[in-house]
Amino acid sequence: MSTQAVVSAVKESVETASPLRIEARATWLDAGRPVRAHKTLSLRDDSGVVGYVPGDLTLTVRAGTPLSEIEQVTREHDQWLPLDPYGTSDGTIGATLATASAGPLSASFGLPRDLLLGLEFVNGRGEVVRGGGKVVKNVAGFDLSRLLTGSWGTLGVITEVTLRLYALPKVDRTFAIALKGSEQETGRVIHVITESALSPYALQYFSRPAVRALELGEHPVCLIRFGGNDAVVRAQVNALSQIAKPEETESEIWTRVRQLDGSAHTVVRISSLPVQFRAASARILGDDVGGIYVSIDPRRGVLRIVVGGEDANGDSGTAAIGSSVDFHESQGVIFEKLPPDIWSAVSPSVVSDPLSQGIKRAYDPRNILNPGILGDLM
Amino acid sequence: MTPPQASPAQTPSSTVSTQSAVAERLAEIVGERHVLSRQSELLVYNSDGLPGYRRQPKLAVFPGSGEEAVAVVRFLAKQGLPFVPRGAGTGLSGGALADDIVVIGLHRLKKxxxxxxxxxxxxxxxxxxxxxxxxxxxxxxxxxxxxxxxxxxxxxxxxxxxxxxxxxxxxxxxxxxxxxxxxxxxxxxxxxxxxxxxxxxxxxxxxxxxxxxxxxxxxxxxxxxxxxxKPQTVRTLLADFMSVDAAAHVTSAIIASGIVPAALEFMDGPTIRVVEDSIYAAGYPRDAEAILLIELDGLEAGVAADLETVRRVCLDGAARNVKVARDEAERMKLWQGRKKAFGAMGRLAPHLIVQDAVIPRTKLPEVLATIHAISEKYGVVVCNVFHAGDGNLHPNIAYSADDPAESERVHKAMIEIMRACIDAGGSITGEHGVGLDKMGYMEAIFSETSLNAMCELRSVFDPERRSNPGKVVPVHACKEWRAVSGGRLRIAEPPAEVHEPRPLEAEPARPSAR
Structure with missing residues (x-):
């Protein structure tokens, strides 16, 4: 597979009017709205490093490269791509960027859009387009890299990307704080951690069912990850110990966090002002509905609800959690996964505004790239 | 100077009547004193921070509220008139220039x-x-x-x-x-x-x-x-070197060490001496061939440890001295020299060209050596003062635009420098924008289909191409646009390679570092 092969496949689809389902490792095909396509364009084999000069802290790879390969290649040079989307590292960088998927590290290192320096894609006419570049700072031309990130393959098939890397921290430690007290006490701990000078790599709170699934005990838990040089981590751990009783846990826990989705049929992300979440967090974390895993990233301002764990108990939990958050101020309800038959009722389209329609028509005039995955134009 | 290509002409009578009618209507929206239409009044708006380019606007209108701005844009839309939005006019790419069209100045919207x-x-x-x-x-x-x-x-x-x-x-x-x-x-x-x-x-x-x-x-x-x-702690270091190459290698080594400094700025010998000769003297060692100004911030404990690492990297990389600012006053002084470097270059010659290319950080030693070779070849003095940590170069050449032979050499040198940066895998602009100034280089880094995709994106936001026409992407790169050029719009195509003089104080001085 090469860019030229993608060009040929797209052109053929245009000629035969047969839309394409774009995929790579097919690890997350149940996300997004149902796609109306009979043919699949797979980037699975379009994988590998194109350019890596460790001293530049930039990496250019083919879009079908699995995150695990990027981890491995960069780790050899004590570097990493601090991107930990939900799911597994078997997923590809192309899919991660196309879906703008981000995990717990994003509150510190940024969303996929912040780590992408440039890309190559094939638009719906089979033309090869490049946006951005391979250097860390660049304002030449309109920003096609941001445009393609999160476009779910509907504007172009991403074939190659250049990413910003970071050095692996000398020290990387994760702690769990069991929130055993009353709702009020939990609220206090959340408040104090938030107001402290701590600067963790990741900070997430988990509801009881999620904690059980993570095998971290019976109480809501705060997971907090510190990285950097030895001194800065030690200072933060000491500071944290003044606030609560942190227990060190193996960093492998974050892999399990990313895989909480498992067999879930519904994943919803609610984003709002960080302060609102802080206010509601203690209450939400107290909810205990089987099979409904809630995680809160107070810095990013995101509450993530996973429904459909093995002990799932219908959608009542989602409703209960929903009632704890003031939706009037929260315009960001993002559905990642839903049972296929209810998409049209819950979230028919996120690209029905005139600008999005115009862009889609310009880049994929025949609507052959992942048609329907973001909803229809009109 | 290469003259701009001719624009589609409007008949004089329609232009005049339109102009006065347009000015009147705009005055009804924003008040008479916030519309300028006399050529003498508009002179102030004929350049931006890159004053080598001059384009005279036809009218300038300054809405005093969001509502007024909306009314202005809607009126111009109804008339099918192009316009250029403008802030403070400090840009360094000629991007805010209006060639015989309306400027919408937004500086009154300051709530x-x-x-x-x-x-x-x-x-x-x-x-x-x-x-x-x-x-x-x-x-x-x-x-x-x-x-x-x-x-x-x-x-x-x-x-x-x-x-x-x-x-x-x-x-x-x-x-x-x-x-x-x-x-x-x-x-x-x-x-x-x-x-x-x-x-x-x-x-x-x-x-x-x-x-x-x-x-x-x-x-x-x-x-x-x-x-x-605000970071808990900020520490600023000054490292000086006896060669540009050593400082360039240390820059790469700091980045490779994994420490992300808050800032990592580079000044070469000619720049150091210009600054030290000026009223902005910051106490940089005059005999050094390069200095690095490095700032670290964050939590106290972490910064202290990183400071030691950076100091060691500098000394291992043949830094002569590494000085850490002892207090805020000393820190400000070190930053002052960096901030005012562009102004200080006024001592060298009356005009200045500034570039903004970005290169991969490991290529710094190589590209700086190339720039030096180019400057020797053309007999010009390049002052390098730039954001080294990002690989964002600002090679500047001070010269006299009144000397045609010198101007010619300077512009040839600049074009070669830009080519060297592009060849190194870089970009033509890191932060100044394309505007008019770098449009001629767009085709050197983007393919026809990529430029066309940019045109298409623009056409979605602005199908009539009335907002800041003739900037960023060369008109001829846009398939669809070529077919329908002309009409009422005045889209002047700027020269591919600009040979206009560049007076001083291009980078307005920053009073204090953070």
Missing amino acids: IISLDVENRRATVEPGVVNLRLNKHVAPHGLLYAPDPSSEAACTIGGNVAENAGGPHCLKYGVTLNHVLAMTVILPSGEIVELGSKVGERDGYDLRGAFIGSEGCFGLALEITVKLTP
């Missing part, structure tokens, strides 16, 4: 609409000056991270248009990484919300597409930005 300390965000009008926003939020222990050198004058609206950077963007990211949402008026007069003030949003990243669109996609009337907590 800080809201400040939400707890959620660390602020919503501002586009005319709010960058530094003023920072002063406004500082008492709350917050800052707005992007800090272009022109921060004392430039506006947030302009920063959004250019996706502005600055020394501290090495660690904190550029404007793109700090803007959450915008209320935008499209050239058609329609108002859209891009991004989200309160959360994340799915669908296409229209906010990302808009930032850095150089005024070609419309006007941002309200901008919600993310604010950053």
Whole structure:
């Protein structure tokens, strides 16, 4: 597979009017709205490093490269791509960027859009387009890299990307704080951690069912990850110990966090002002509905609800959690996964505004790239 | 100087009658004193921070509120008239110039609409000056991270248009990484919300597409930005070297060490001596061939450890001395020299050319050597003062534009320098934007289909191409546009390679470092 092969496949689809389902490792095909396509364009084999000069802290790879390969290649040079989307590292960088998927590290290192320096894609006419570049700072031309990130393959098939890397921290430690007290006490701990000078790599709170699934005990838990040089981590751990009783846990826990989705049929992300979440967090974390895993990233301002764990108990939990958050101020309800038959009722389209329609028509005039995955134009 | 190609002409009578009628109508919206139409009054608006380019606007209008701005844009839309949005005019790419069309100046829209300390965000009008926003939020222990050198004058609206950077963007990211949402008026007069003030949003990243669109996609009337907590500790080091090469290698070594300094700035020998000869003397060692100004910030404990690492990297890399600023006054003095370096170059010659190329950081030693060789070949003095940590070069040449032979040599040297940066895998602009100045290089880094994709994106936001026409992407690169050029619009195509003189004080001085 090469860019030229993608060009040929797209052109053929245009000629035969047969839309394409774009995929790579097919690890997350149940996300997004149902796609109306009979043919699949797979980037699975379009994988590998194109350019890596460790001293530049930039990496250019083919879009079908699995995150695990990027981890491995960069780790050899004590570097990493601090991107930990939900799911597994078997997923590809192309899919991660196309879906703008981000995990717990994003509150510190940024969303996929912040780590992408440039890309190559094939638009719906089979033309090869490049946006951005391979250097860390660049304002030449309109920003096609941001445009393609999160476009779910509907504007172009991403074939190659250049990413910003970071050095692996000398020290990387994760702690769990069991929130055993009353709702009020939990609220206090959340408040104090938030107001402290701590600067963790990741900070997430988990509801009881999620904690059980993570095998971290019976109480809501705060997971907090510190990285950097030895001194800065030690200072933060000491500071944290003044606030609560942190227990060190193996960093492998974050892999399990990313895989909480498992067999879930519904994943919803609610984003709002960080302060609102802080206010509601203690209450939400107290909810205990089987099979409904809630995680809160107070810095990013995101509450993530996973429904459909093995002990799932219908959608009542989602409703209960929903009632704890003031939706009037929260315009960001993002559905990642839903049972296929209810998409049209819950979230028919996120690209029905005139600008999005115009862009889609310009880049994929025949609507052959992942048609329907973001909803229809009109 | 290469003259611009002729624009599609309008008949004089229609131009005149239109102009007075347009001015009258605009005056009804914003008040008579906020419309300029006399050529003498408009002279102020015929250049930006890159005064080598001059384009005379036909009219200038200065709305005093968001409502007035909306009315102005809608009126112009109805008339089918092109316009150029303009902030403080500190840009360095000729991007804010209006060639015989209307300028919409936004500097009167300077309300800080809201400040939400707890959620660390602020919503501002586009005319709010960058530094003023920072002063406004500082008492709350917050800052707005992007800090272009022109921060004392430039506006947030302009920063959004250019996706502005600055020394501290090495660690904190550029404007793109700090803007959450915008209320935008499209050239058609329609108002859209891009991004989200309160959360994340799915669908296409229209906010990302808009930032850095150089005024070609419309006007941002309200901008919600993310604010950053002030770091607990800031430490600033000055390392000096007896060779450019050693300093370049140390830059690469610091980046490779994994430490992300808040800023990592480079000044070469000619720049050091110019600064030290000027009133901005910062106490840099005059005999050094290069200095690095390195700032580290963050939590106290971490910064102290990183400071030692950086000091060691510098000394291992043949730094002669590494000096750590003892107090805030000393820190400010060290920064002052860097900030005023462009101004100090006025001592060398009456005109100055500034470039903004970016190269991969490991190529610094090689490209700096190439730049030196090019300067020798053409007998010109290049002063390098730049954001080394990002690989964002600013090679400057001071010269006299009145000397045609010298001008010729300088411009040839600049073109060769740009080519060297492109050949090294770099970009033509890191933070100044394409505007008019670098349009001629766009085809050197983007293919025809890529440029066309940019044209198509622009056409979605501005189908009639009335907002800042003739900038960023060369018109001939746009398939669809070539077919329908002309009409009522005046789209003047600028020269591919600009040979216009560049007077001094290009980079407005920044009064103080953070």
